[in-house]
Amino acid sequence: MSLNTLRLKLINIFNIKTCTKLNLPTIYFTTNCNLNISTFSTMKRTANSQSSSVKKQKVLAGFPDSKKPNNESVAGVTQFLTKIQSNRLEAGDSIIDFQFKKKRVRILSEATDVPENADAILYWMDRDARVQDNWAFLFAQKLALKNEIPLMVCVCPGPKYLSLRLYKYMLSGLEEVEKECRNLNINFHLLLGEAPKEIPKLVKQYNIGAVVCDFSPLRLPVKWVNEVKDSLPAEVPLTQVDAHNVVPAWVASDKQEYAARTIRNKITSKLGMFFTEFPPLIKHPHSYKTKAEETNWKAALDYVVNTLKCDMNVDDVDWATPGYVGGMTQLLDFCTRRLKNYDSKRNDPTLDVISNLSPWYNFGHISVQRSALEISRLKSKYKASVEAYCEESIVRRELADNFCFYNEKYDSLQGIASWSLKTLDDHRKDKREWLYTQEELETSKTHDDLWNSAQIQLVKEGKMHGFLRMYWAKKILEWTKSPEEALNFALLFNDKYSLDGCDPNGFVGCMWSIGGIHDQGWGERPIFGKIRYMNYQGCKRKFDVPAFVARYGGKVYSKKK
Incomplete structure (x- = not known):
């Protein structure tokens, strides 16, 4: 069926009289075929x-x-x-x-x-x-x-x-x-x-x-x-x-x-x-x-x-x-x-x-x-x-x-709770097994194929699954020089690529993952301190990681630790 035929069928279903009576947006249903291509898609x-x-x-x-x-x-x-x-x-x-x-x-x-x-x-x-x-x-x-x-x-x-x-x-x-x-x-x-x-x-x-x-x-x-x-x-x-x-x-x-x-x-x-x-x-x-x-x-x-x-x-x-x-x-x-x-x-x-x-x-x-x-x-x-x-x-x-x-400091670590700020500061100098630059993270070139696939999803499709967004942000904390750099990178990528970026939920999501807002203290560990931790093995217990990686093609990149 051609596009024009489908448009005419839509017009038969949504005519001007009906749209006017119901106060529906008639822009989609006129004889000028104003159904826009994106709505059709x-x-x-x-x-x-x-x-x-x-x-x-x-x-x-x-x-x-x-x-x-x-x-x-x-x-x-x-x-x-x-x-x-x-x-x-x-x-x-x-x-x-x-x-x-x-x-x-x-x-x-x-x-x-x-x-x-x-x-x-x-x-x-x-x-x-x-x-x-x-x-x-x-x-x-x-x-x-x-x-x-x-x-x-x-x-x-x-x-x-x-x-x-x-x-x-x-x-x-x-x-x-x-x-x-x-x-x-x-x-x-x-x-x-x-x-x-x-x-x-x-x-x-x-x-x-x-x-x-x-x-x-x-x-x-x-x-x-x-x-x-x-x-x-x-x-x-x-x-x-x-x-x-x-x-x-x-x-x-x-x-x-x-x-x-x-x-x-x-x-x-x-x-x-x-x-x-x-x-x-x-x-x-x-x-x-x-x-x-x-x-x-x-x-x-x-x-x-x-x-x-x-x-x-x-x-x-x-x-x-x-x-x-x-x-x-x-x-x-x-x-x-x-x-x-x-x-x-x-x-x-x-x-x-x-x-x-x-x-x-x-x-x-x-x-x-x-x-x-x-x-x-x-x-x-x-x-x-x-x-x-x-x-x-x-x-x-x-x-x-x-x-x-x-909280005017909703996008800064100065806006997190005192306990989380202290625990991040206590572990500021902990050794990072992996360190990545902004470019390496943005171009999905880490040793973690799941993280890379999630970043590819964000860049290509303008959205990332909510569960993966938590894992994604927490790994940025683990792989960068400081909590401040981690938050800056996470907010930058989210606001630049995601269609739900530059939004309170995006700010709070990154601040929860990296700064522990709206959360409680957990068992202390390197880098994270008492901030909740997530890892690759935990994701494997939750869902079929290879299937997700296969969909987006995230690769494993080698890098000196």
Whole structure:
């Protein structure tokens, strides 16, 4: 079947009338064949994916072989998205009909009220780059509807990422956001410059009455939010909504938590209030007098390349389709094919069991809360797996945000606990049997074929299995000159290559492996001190190491000790 024939079949399933009625993104389902190739590829990979049992495969876990798309698989995605929109409508016709939890919101400015002469409300989108299932976007629309004025969105790409791979993923997702905003009568502006300079200009140009921003605990977003606050007109309020966590970070805890066990009850006890269905973001009834010009995405990419400066040699990958539809397709595949074995098999990198949703979470293309809602509907069938996934995606993920929110040194050994800092320092001068340079590690040239294979996976596919990431980071500690060098290398590789890099979970993952945060002291040993240790033999007891090595081709390189 040709690509054009398949496009026409998709159009027959997803017609404009249906998309308009359901507020679905019609960009994929028009007679101009606007189904983008990357989304088509995702559907291609997930077609015919129903499986009755987990099988050992010499393929990357979570990245199944491409299969031809068919009407059944496309209809499955259609039905899934339609059902989710139906659930939104049951929660409320719009945000006005929904009981919005005020604790999701922080007013950051002295101004608190929208001026009577305001011409629009602005949502400054950053961490949560999606239209639906976005509490910050919904709150902005609530303000705009209440004041009967237009709603606008702006994005300011910042120097957050180290490689072209991550910037391309970000821009592709935003291209989908722009098209959906246009369908919903919401002006979209991509501002090529620093937010503290560009947003105040936009506010003055369009007589904005209030700015709503989403939440990130990381250093640059926090800095920009504070600078924007100081640069806005005195009468324009700036409010922040945590659209990333189920329980807002400032509600979950008012301090840095020691471990998952200390934050778990604080989060789970509040799920009754916050773990709710989303209402729909609707077509906005109030239009601005002029439409925003369509974004020049080529110019945006040129800006990233020439101004923000990133590694051009690390280009995009083809398995993870950016955007909401790509992410929801991956979620559906996880729910229908892999979730049932998640509890018992998720630590085996040779099996196709994990969700692989972290890239879409990282860029905000889909909501963790939406995923948890859909997965929780299957609790009667897969109780242990659903509970395990919610522990990872809600408790552990929000623990990472907590650490970065309350610890400014979240990417430095100065931010770890005193016991772990002492034990690493005590063993700083221990003899290293193996020492590797940054180049040797980055190019997968160590004596350990499993480690090399994991690094190859990261470089080529932009993601590494979670269990292997722990082993990978701990070996960097063992094979480098100092704990500081180890952490620097681990963060560099993760943020440069991984689609879920430059994220609190990445920082915390490396800090857990190398600095022992959110962990306890273990039996003392050379180099590691009391930091938890992992080794090759332990991996062999967990999974089929030769099978994983065969998939990625990691070799054993000899080196003088």
